[in-house]
Amino acid sequence: MGLRKNYRDLTASEKTRFVEALHHVKFWGVVQRFADEHGSHFDHGIHRSSHFLPWHREFLFRFELELKKKHPEVTIPYWNSSIDQSPADPLWSSTFIGQFDSGWSLRRVLGSTVVSLPSPSTVEANQARATYDTFWRELESRIHDSPHTWVGGVMATTLSPGDPVFYMHHCWIDQLWARWQLSHPNVPFGTGLNDPLMGWPDRTPAHVLDHYALGYTYDTPLASFRSANYPARYLRHRNFLGELTEVSSEGDRRDATFRVVPGLADPGAVSLAATNFSNHYLRHQGFRLKLQPFSGDDLFKADATFRRVAGLSDSTKTSFQSVNHPTHYLRHRGFSLYLDTGSDSLFRSDATFQRTNSLW
Amino acid sequence: MKPERQTYRDHRIEVRVPEVTSERERAADSAEEQPKPDLLIDDTPIPYGQLPDGSYYLQDYAYDSRRDLMDLARGYLDHRADAAEILADRKRRGGG
Numbered sequence: 001m002g003l004r005k006n007y008r009d010l011t012a013s014e015k016t017r018f019v020e021a022l023h024h025v026k027f028w029g030v031v032q033r034f035a036d037e038h039g040s041h042f043d044h045g046i047h048r049s050s051h052f053l054p055w056h057r058e059f060l061f062r063f064e065l066e067l068k069k070k071h072p073e074v075t076i077p078y079w080n081s082s083i084d085q086s087p088a089d090p091l092w093s094s095t096f097i098g099q100f101d102s103g104w105s106l107r108r109v110l111g112s113t114v115v116s117l118p119s120p121s122t123v124e125a126n127q128a129r130a131t132y133d134t135f136w137r138e139l140e141s142r143i144h145d146s147p148h149t150w151v152g153g154v155m156a157t158t159l160s161p162g163d164p165v166f167y168m169h170h171c172w173i174d175q176l177w178a179r180w181q182l183s184h185p186n187v188p189f190g191t192g193l194n195d196p197l198m199g200w201p202d203r204t205p206a207h208v209l210d211h212y213a214l215g216y217t218y219d220t221p222l223a224s225f226r227s228a229n230y231p232a233r234y235l236r237h238r239n240f241l242g243e244l245t246e247v248s249s250e251g252d253r254r255d256a257t258f259r260v261v262p263g264l265a266d267p268g269a270v271s272l273a274a275t276n277f278s279n280h281y282l283r284h285q286g287f288r289l290k291l292q293p294f295s296g297d298d299l300f301k302a303d304a305t306f307r308r309v310a311g312l313s314d315s316t317k318t319s320f321q322s323v324n325h326p327t328h329y330l331r332h333r334g335f336s337l338y339l340d341t342g343s344d345s346l347f348r349s350d351a352t353f354q355r356t357n358s359l360w
Numbered sequence: 361m362k363p364e365r366q367t368y369r370d371h372r373i374e375v376r377v378p379e380v381t382s383e384r385e386r387a388a389d390s391a392e393e394q395p396k397p398d399l400l401i402d403d404t405p406i407p408y409g410q411l412p413d414g415s416y417y418l419q420d421y422a423y424d425s426r427r428d429l430m431d432l433a434r435g436y437l438d439h440r441a442d443a444a445e446i447l448a449d450r451k452r453r454g455g456g
Contacts, residue, residue, distance in 0.1 A: 039419075042409065042417075042422065043409040043410060043411050043412070043417070045412055047411055047412075048411040048412045048413040048415070048425070049412050109442075109443040109446050109447060110446075111446055112439065112442055112443060112446070113442050113446075114424075114435070114438050114439050114442050115424070144423075145423040145424065146423070148422070148423035149421075149423050149424055149439065152439075152443050156420070156421055156422065156423060156439070157419060157420050157421070157422055158409075158417075158419050158422045160422070160423075
C-alpha cells in the first residue's frame with residue numbers, strides 16, 4: 001500500500017526519489033501528455049461537475065503509475081495550502097519543487113494577492129457538509145481554485161498539470177475527499193456514479209470511490225493518548241464528555257482515537273477530532289472537556305485548539321496547553337478531563353500524556 | 361451576448377459578436393445556436409471556454425471562472441498586473 005504524505009514529512013531519500021521520477025516523466029513526454037489531456041477536457045465535465053473529484057483521483061493515480069516506472073516506491077506527496085502559504089516554505093526550495101520553475105519554464109508568481117489561499121477553518125467547515133453535492137461544490141470553488149491562481153504561470157492555466165505542484169495540490173484535494181468519505185460512510189455519491197469518466201470510457205466514479213482499492217492511503221495522523229500516571233487509561237470521549245478510562249471494547253478504542261489536525265484557531269497548534277463522530281472536536285467549555293460538533297465560531301475554534309508542549313511531568317511525553325487560557329492545561333481529575341492550572345506534582349502528572357499508535 | 365467594449369487598466373477589452381451574414385447563419389441564430397463571441401484585449405484574441413455551470417474561464421486564467429465575460433477579462437488584467445508587480449518587487453529585492 002502506497003503512503004501519500006505531507007511533503008514536509010518526506011525523508012531526504014523520498015524527496016530525491018520524487019524529484020528524480022518527475023525529471024524522468026518530463027523527459028519521456030508524460031508531463032506534456034497529462035497537461036494536454038487535462039487541457040483538452042477542461043470544460044468537458046471534469047470541473048464544476050460531480051466528476052471533478054473522481055476524475056482527478058483517476059488522473060493522479062495514472063500519473064503516479066508513470067512515476068513508479070522510475071521508482072516503484074514513489075508516491076505523490078501533498079501540499080496543504082491552508083497551512084503552507086508562504087513562498088519561503090520549503091516546498092519552493094531550489095532543491096525541491098522550486099527547481100522546476102526555470103527548468104520547465106513554469107513562470108510561477110507565488111503569492112498572488114488577487115486571491116486568498118484557503119484557511120484551516122474553511123477546510124474544516126467543508127468537511128462538515130452533509131451531502132456529496134454540497135461538499136464537492138464548495139471544495140472545488142473555495143479550496144481548490146485559489147492555489148492554482150496563487151502559484152500563477154502554467155499552474156493558473158488549463159495546462160496546469162505541466163507544473164509538478166499540480167499533482168501535490170490535487171493530492172491534498174484528494175486527501176480531503178478521502179477524509180470526508182471516511183467520516184460520511186453512508187452518504188451516497190449522487191448523480192453520475194456509473195457514468196464514464198471523461199477520456200476513460202471504461203472507468204466510472206464507482207471504480208475510484210475506494211482509494212484503498214487503488215493501492216494508496218494517506219498519512220492523516222490518528223493517535224491515542226495514554227495517561228502518564230495511569231498508563232492503563234486513555235484520553236477518550238464518552239457521552240460527549242472527555243474522560244480517562246481503560247479501553248477494552250471496539251467502541252472504547254474508537255472513542256479513544258483522534259485525528260490530530262492543524263489547530264482550528266492556530267495551524268501551528270493542534271485540534272483533536274473524533275474518528276467516530278463526523279466533524280466533532282474535543283473542546284473545553286466551562287473548563288470541562290467535551291466533544292462537540294464544529295460550529296465555526298471563533299470561541300469554538302479557540303476552545304478546541306491546544307499547543308503540544310513537553311510533558312509537564314516528563315519531557316518525553318506531551319501536555320496540551322490551551323491557546324485561549326495559556327496558563328491552563330488539559331488534565332484528568334477523578335478520571336474526567338478538565339482544563340486546569342496548577343504547579344504541584346499531581347497536577348503535572350495528571351496533565352501529561354503519552355502519544356501512542358491509534359487504538360482503532 | 362451583446363457586443364461590449366471598455367478600457368480597464370489602460371487596456372482595451374472587447375467582446376465582439378461575429379456578424380450573421382448567410383441564411384444558414386441566420387437560421388442558426390434564430391435557433392439560438394449563435395456563433396461564439398470573440399474576446400479581445402488590446403486587439404489580441406483571448407482563448408476562453410465555458411464550464412458546465414455556465415461560467416466562463418480563460419485558457420491562461422482558468423481557475424477564476426465568472427458568469428460575465430467582461431468581468432472575467434477585468435479579473436485577468438488584475439491578475440496580470442498583480443503578478444507583474446510581485447515579480448518586479450522580487451527582482452528589486454534580488455530574488456529570482
